[in-house]
Amino acid sequence: xxxxxxxxxxxxxxxxxxxxxxxxxxxxxxxxxxxxxxxxxxxxxxxxxxxxxxxxxxxxxxxxxxxxxxxxxxxxxxxxxxxxxxxxxxxxxxxxxxxxxxxxxxxxxxxxxxxxxxxxxxxxxxxxxxxxxxxxxxxxxxxxxxxxxxxxxxxxxxxxxxxxxxxxxxxxxxxxxxxxxxxxxxxxxxxxxxxxxxxxxxxxxxxxxxxxxxxxxxxxxxxxxxxxxxxxxxxxxxxxxxxxxxxx
Amino acid sequence: xxxxxxxxxxxxxxxxxxxxxxxxxxxxxxxxxxxxxxxxxxxxxxxxxxxxxxxxxxxxxxxxxxxxxxxxxxxxxxxxxxxxxxxxxxxxxxxxxxx
Numbered sequence: 066x067x068x069x070x071x072x073x074x075x076x077x078x079x080x081x082x083x084x085x086x087x088x089x090x091x092x093x094x095x096x097x098x099x100x101x102x103x104x105x106x107x108x109x110x111x112x113x114x115x116x117x118x119x120x121x122x123x124x125x126x127x128x129x130x131x132x133x134x135x136x137x138x139x140x141x142x143x144x145x146x147x148x149x150x151x152x153x154x155x156x157x158x159x160x161x162x163x164x165x166x167x168x169x170x171x172x173x174x175x176x177x178x179x180x181x182x183x184x185x186x187x188x189x190x191x192x193x194x195x196x197x198x199x200x201x202x203x204x205x206x207x208x209x210x211x212x213x214x215x216x217x218x219x220x221x222x223x224x225x226x227x228x229x230x231x232x233x234x235x236x237x238x239x240x241x242x243x244x245x246x247x248x249x250x251x252x253x254x255x256x257x258x259x260x261x262x263x264x265x266x267x268x269x270x271x272x273x274x275x276x277x278x279x280x281x282x283x284x285x286x287x288x289x290x291x292x293x294x295x296x297x298x299x300x301x302x303x304x305x306x307x308x309x310x311x312x313x
Numbered sequence: 314x315x316x317x318x319x320x321x322x323x324x325x326x327x328x329x330x331x332x333x334x335x336x337x338x339x340x341x342x343x344x345x346x347x348x349x350x351x352x353x354x355x356x357x358x359x360x361x362x363x364x365x366x367x368x369x370x371x372x373x374x375x376x377x378x379x380x381x382x383x384x385x386x387x388x389x390x391x392x393x394x395x396x397x398x399x400x401x402x403x404x405x406x407x408x409x410x411x412x
Contacts, residue, residue, distance in 0.1 A: 117375065117379060121383050124386065129393070139398065158339065169328065172365060173328040180319070290369045301342070301358055302354075305339065306351075308342040309343060
């Protein structure tokens with residue numbers, strides 16, 4: 066059933082595509098439509114709305130996925146606030162801040178990539194923004210690798226070889242368990258994000274996106290920004306709680 | 314396709330706000346403000362997240378249904394935190410209960 070609303074939206078935004086008729090006149094195939102419009106959708110606006118809602122629904126499950134880890138963080142930090150401060154003090158705030166900046170810049174380039182597709186700019190421009198986003202994401206992962214290497218070197222990876230010179234070795238181990246679980250899951254999302262962006266970049270290069278069809282860039286952007294938001298919370302909660310901590 | 318095309322200047326303004334927020338949160342972390350440190354830290358992080366959601370993720374111009382779904386994620390998150398912490402924060406209040 067075609068709703069009055071969708072017909073209204075269609076007339077408003079797609080005057081160039083006549084509305085498909087309910088009963089096809091004899092002899093014609095089917096009504097003209099955009100090549101990327103799938104037949105089970107009324108129009109491009111409805112198709113994009115469905116994709117956007119689908120992605121947001123997935124992101125809600127992601128909020129709860131990371132939410133469980135934030136919950137664990139809250140409980141254990143509540144049980145040993147001093148221990149968490151001491152453990153956090155050991156993280157390198159320089160790398161953390163730099164990585165936050167990299168992700169924020171990558172969110173900007175991602176938003177501009179979506180805008181480039183939305184405004185029908187040349188594939189080259191779209192690809193340029195997408196590749197910039199991927200380079201910044203890869204830079205983030207590179208810095209994360211440097212940080213993880215330092216943690217392994219210093220024996221502050223939870224497990225039998227965990228070694229902590231401080232007042233609160235047990236809470237510190239809990240803190241670093243959460244640190245690796247949360248940043249690890251986040252890094253995994255970054256890796257998946259880079260994979261998605263590779264596909265999107267190839268699609269953009271093949272001139273698939275313009276002002277009438279850019280849903281894949283938009284939806285990939287939603288995912289990328291979500292991963293950025295997770296880091297926006299991880300950064301202060303992990304790196305910054307021990308900045309004014311003094312042992313003893 | 315539809316969708317509101319926001320001017321480039323808006324994206325740069327939001328980006329600048331996010332960078333300022335990051336600088337602010339790092340700066341404040343070095344000053345001992347007691348419990349206010351956590352309030353400020355989470356306040357700034359939430360503001361930054363809201364800016365990303367509204368402008369970079371285009372929720373500002375999305376349909377009501379998108380608003381409801383996006384908001385529902387955070388509502389469920391608050392239920393998770395709220396109910397769990399009512400347990401942990403009140404343990405030992407009644408004599409003889411587990412601390």
